[in-house]
Amino acid sequence: xxxxxxxxxxxxxxxxxxxxxxxxxxxxxxxxxxxxxxxxxxxxxxxxxxxxxxxxxxxxxxxxxxxxxxxxxxxxxxxxxxxxxxxxxxxxxxxxxxxxxxxxxxxxxxxxxxxxxxxxxxxxxxxxxxxxxxxxxxxxxxxxxxxxxxxxxxxxxxxxxxxxxxxxxxxxxxxxxxxxxxxxxxxxxxxxxxxxxxxxxxxxxxxxxxxxxxxxxxxxxxxxxxxxxxxxxxxxxxxxxxxxxxxxxxxxxxxxxxxxxxxxxxxxxxxxxxxxxxxxxxxxxxxxxxxxxxxxxxxxxxxxxxxxxxxxxxxxxxxxxxxxxxxxxxxxxxxxxxxxxxxxxxxxxxxxxxxxxxxxxxxxxxxxxxxxxxxxxxxxxxxxxxxxxxxxxxxxxxxxxxxxxxxxxxxxxxxxxxxxxxxxxxxxx
Amino acid sequence: xxxxxxxxxxxxxxxxxxxxxxxxxxxxxxxxxxxxxxxxxxxxxxxxxxxxxxxxxxxxxxxxxxxxxxxxxxxxxxxxxxxxxxxxxxxxxxxxxxxxxxxxxxxxxxxxxxxxxxxxxxxxxxxxxxxxxxxxxxxxxxxxxxxxxxxxxxxxxxxxxxxxxxxxxxxxxxxxxxxxxxxxxxxxxxxxxxxxxxxxxxxxxxxxxxxxxxxxxxxxxxxxxxxxxxxxxxxxxxxxxxxxxxxxxxxxxxxxxxxxxxxxxxxxxxxxxxxxxxxxxxxxxxxxxxxxxxxxxxxxxxxxxxxxxxxxxxxxxxxxxxxxxxxxxxxxxxxxxxxxxxxxxxxxxxxxxxxxxxxxxxxxxxxxxxxxxxxxxxxxxxxxxxxxxxxxxxxxxxxxxxxxxxxxxxxxxxxxxxxxxxxxxxxxx
Numbered sequence: 041x042x043x044x045x046x047x048x049x050x051x052x053x054x055x056x057x058x059x060x061x062x063x064x065x066x067x068x069x070x071x072x073x074x075x076x077x078x079x080x081x082x083x084x085x086x087x088x089x090x091x092x093x094x095x096x097x098x099x100x101x102x103x104x105x106x107x108x109x110x111x112x113x114x115x116x117x118x119x120x121x122x123x124x125x126x127x128x129x130x131x132x133x134x135x136x137x138x139x140x141x142x143x144x145x146x147x148x149x150x151x152x153x154x155x156x157x158x159x160x161x162x163x164x165x166x167x168x169x170x171x172x173x174x175x176x177x178x179x180x181x182x183x184x185x186x187x188x189x190x191x192x193x194x195x196x197x198x199x200x201x202x203x204x205x206x207x208x209x210x211x212x213x214x215x216x217x218x219x220x221x222x223x224x225x226x227x228x229x230x231x232x233x234x235x236x237x238x239x240x241x242x243x244x245x246x247x248x249x250x251x252x253x254x255x256x257x258x259x260x261x262x263x264x265x266x267x268x269x270x271x272x273x274x275x276x277x278x279x280x281x282x283x284x285x286x287x288x289x290x291x292x293x294x295x296x297x298x299x300x301x302x303x304x305x306x307x308x309x310x311x312x313x314x315x316x317x318x319x320x321x322x323x324x325x326x327x328x329x330x331x332x333x334x335x336x337x338x339x340x341x342x343x344x345x346x347x348x349x350x351x352x353x354x355x356x357x358x359x360x361x362x363x364x365x366x367x368x369x370x371x372x373x374x375x376x377x378x379x380x381x382x383x384x385x386x387x388x389x390x391x392x393x394x395x396x397x398x399x400x401x402x403x404x405x406x407x408x409x410x411x412x413x414x415x416x417x418x419x420x421x422x423x424x425x426x427x428x429x430x431x432x433x434x435x436x437x438x439x440x441x442x443x444x445x446x447x448x449x450x451x452x453x454x455x456x457x458x459x460x461x462x463x464x465x466x467x468x469x
Numbered sequence: 470x471x472x473x474x475x476x477x478x479x480x481x482x483x484x485x486x487x488x489x490x491x492x493x494x495x496x497x498x499x500x501x502x503x504x505x506x507x508x509x510x511x512x513x514x515x516x517x518x519x520x521x522x523x524x525x526x527x528x529x530x531x532x533x534x535x536x537x538x539x540x541x542x543x544x545x546x547x548x549x550x551x552x553x554x555x556x557x558x559x560x561x562x563x564x565x566x567x568x569x570x571x572x573x574x575x576x577x578x579x580x581x582x583x584x585x586x587x588x589x590x591x592x593x594x595x596x597x598x599x600x601x602x603x604x605x606x607x608x609x610x611x612x613x614x615x616x617x618x619x620x621x622x623x624x625x626x627x628x629x630x631x632x633x634x635x636x637x638x639x640x641x642x643x644x645x646x647x648x649x650x651x652x653x654x655x656x657x658x659x660x661x662x663x664x665x666x667x668x669x670x671x672x673x674x675x676x677x678x679x680x681x682x683x684x685x686x687x688x689x690x691x692x693x694x695x696x697x698x699x700x701x702x703x704x705x706x707x708x709x710x711x712x713x714x715x716x717x718x719x720x721x722x723x724x725x726x727x728x729x730x731x732x733x734x735x736x737x738x739x740x741x742x743x744x745x746x747x748x749x750x751x752x753x754x755x756x757x758x759x760x761x762x763x764x765x766x767x768x769x770x771x772x773x774x775x776x777x778x779x780x781x782x783x784x785x786x787x788x789x790x791x792x793x794x795x796x797x798x799x800x801x802x803x804x805x806x807x808x809x810x811x812x813x814x815x816x817x818x819x820x821x822x823x824x825x826x827x828x829x830x831x832x833x834x835x836x837x838x839x840x841x842x843x844x845x846x847x848x849x850x851x852x853x854x855x856x857x858x859x860x861x862x863x864x865x866x867x868x869x870x871x872x873x874x875x876x877x878x879x880x881x882x883x884x885x886x887x888x889x890x891x892x893x894x895x896x897x898x
């Protein structure tokens with residue numbers, strides 16, 4: 041079964057945003073064993089949208105669309121898709137109720153514009169959107185309606201019903217949960233076999249070294265296949281097998297997963313697709329009965345903020361410190377004035393004292409401290425922009441590592457957070 | 470003049486990489502005043518590539534292609550583009566010399582495969598690639614060759630020569646410099662004029678209300694045009710005018726920008742494309758000579774982390790607190806045990822005391838406190854998941870607002886950060 045992905049939005053065509061939706065949907069299709077040969081991006085324009093839908097229906101069975109479901113006049117995706125599929129828009133009571141409740145809850149008046157979001161194709165399957173106002177919808181394509189692609193010409197109604205346009209909202213925070221909860225199960229039922237995937241996530245070995253390490257496995261891959269995905273400070277290796285049923289597919293992946301885990305050793309932090317590095321760290325802390333705290337300078341709370349994203353983190357995390365100035369480092373964490381004067385705030389010594397001091401001040405078993413120069417100013421020859429010290433103190437024993445990151449302020453800070461999590465994981469695992 | 474962007478590569482179709490090339494090229498086209506209505510992504514497959522090129526030539530004057538110029542058998546972009554344009558590949562001596570020099574310098578043997586990178590369409594304009602082995606090329610499209618799109622049918626050779634396929638390598642580190650040094654000047658000569666844009670950014674008025682507010686301006690837009698972009702808690706309105714030169718274009722945007730600023734009043738926080746809301750807040754703090762601190766519970770440091778992203782923030786921000794547990798709120802911020810017991814940590818009273826306490830503990834003029842229930846657990850009927858209190862204390866005077874956000878943990882936390890910045894801006898402006 042073939043899928044085509046269409047991203048709708050002038051903001052993509054104008055380069056205002058990067059099309060991460062298409063990457064997410066493509067990756068999802070791969071895991072479902074569905075083929076995707078074409079992607080399109082088109083703006084909020086009736087004729088061009090209609091052409092894009094017709095073209096996609098002529099060469100794919102399922103057309104996955106994101107964007108253009110907003111309340112404004114510009115947003116034409118639903119109207120155009122319904123027209124191409126030969127479907128009429130009618131008021132969808134549950135969506136109208138949800139819309140009214142959404143606005144009532146926020147005490148915002150519902151404008152005339154918003155009502156159109158509750159009109160849905162009459163034969164569509166409406167997909168709830170708990171994260172926004174625009175529901176999604178799965179629209180069956182009727183043969184003989186305006187599309188008339190080669191693949192459907194002369195088809196019976198039954199044959200035609202095998203093609204669908206699936207509409208989802210554009211904001212990734214709304215699209216992704218909707219895809220995972222509603223669209224993925226729909227596609228999974230139509231997948232040619234069962235795909236079973238295991239994602240081995242490692243941290244601490246870069247992408248090209250990681251590929252070298254399993255080059256022989258990748259080169260001989262047929263079923264299962266191995267695909268590598270580089271993330272900030274991590275590499276995810278997805279092992280996917282197709283078989284008649286899950287148990288068979290699982291059997292095919294098992295030896296490959298085992299071999300990869302063996303080669304990467306302690307660098308592997310999970311084989312669960314849904315587990316993030318911070319979740320793995322929180323799990324390790326819980327398992328070992330340890331509490332944690334953070335003392336951040338250049339990252340300013342980003343590390344703490346990321347760890348607090350893990351549900352149930354309150355068992356292990358109680359308090360944290362942003363100590364941006366020298367005074368704050370001294371007052372809150374007890375970093376000595378002598379250290380600050382002699383070695384500076386960006387130094388191995390300061391990172392040690394920050395980690396020790398944070399553990400003490402928060403009465404925590406584990407403390408991670410980050411101090412560095414994120415730029416654009418503040419670099420010296422000895423300590424250029426990108427110099428970051430990360431200290432990690434566990435049960436009174438501390439270690440510090442120096443990193444030299446490149447890139448702009450944002451990249452240096454992101455890399456610092458990622459390196460801190462990596463260090464923590466490696467110390468706790 | 471119309472441009473279409475085609476990105477070639479199985480790694481994009483599989484979701485292994487995000488298509489940043491298309492975003493870069495789109496934005497470049499906007500600044501050149503070139504229209505782009507369609508983007509395509511296609512894999513390394515002869516027939517599908519040919520179809521993509523023909524389709525693009527039928528609706529655009531310039532087809533910008535990146536990817537598929539490598540030395541392996543998979544890489545078919547150049548061969549297929551030349552075929553579609555009716556051009557023969559011949560050895561290009563300067564490219565062959567450059568290729569040999571590249572390999573000699575690195576002491577790598579040149580394989581048979583690599584030679585094909587030095588074969589170029591006979592009437593193409595070759596573009597040097599100082600950052601890799603694959604040169605780019607501008608290929609004129611000859612009418613009567615295999616494309617035959619509606620826009621070119623029956624055209625004379627001269628008319629047809631107005632259409633081009635431009636090939637560039639896929640890696641962004643090679644594509645971007647090649648575009649800027651060779652392709653951009655080529656396109657600029659063909660640009661109909663100069664585009665000048667001003668982005669008015671507002672916060673506190675939602676997208677649909679914002680559009681209502683300037684509906685008359687949008688509806689009558691021709692030159693300048695107005696486009697709105699919704700961001701978390703913000704709406705950006707880009708006013709773009711085309712004219713013979715920058716001064717003329719600027720003159721056209723000025724009255725429209727003035728009118729939008731008048732209508733949105735204090736909600737406008739900048740008219741500078743590159744300024745973020747947190748930057749505007751830091752600027753206001755500096756202007757008023759105020760220092761700031763943050764006390765975060767459910768956001769766990771995200772607000773602080775975002776503000777520390779602003780270069781030069783050290784003038785106004787010294788220290789911040791993550792107080793996730795009740796004990797931390799009491800110990801670090803002095804929130805009374807009575808308040809925590811009687812009203813709970815997620816309450817108006819607690820937000821007040823957190824803000825006051827943070828200002829005092831950090832010796833800061835301004836303090837923002839966030840306490841809420843981000844979920845997935847912890848909600849009650851009275852205070853469901855998504856209930857967030859934000860307190861803002863300026864020079865000893867505090868105010869607290871209650872918010873009811875929806876969505877998952879991530880979305881509730883992002884919205885909380887955004888609402889806090891909005892509150893801050895409105896209090897300081």
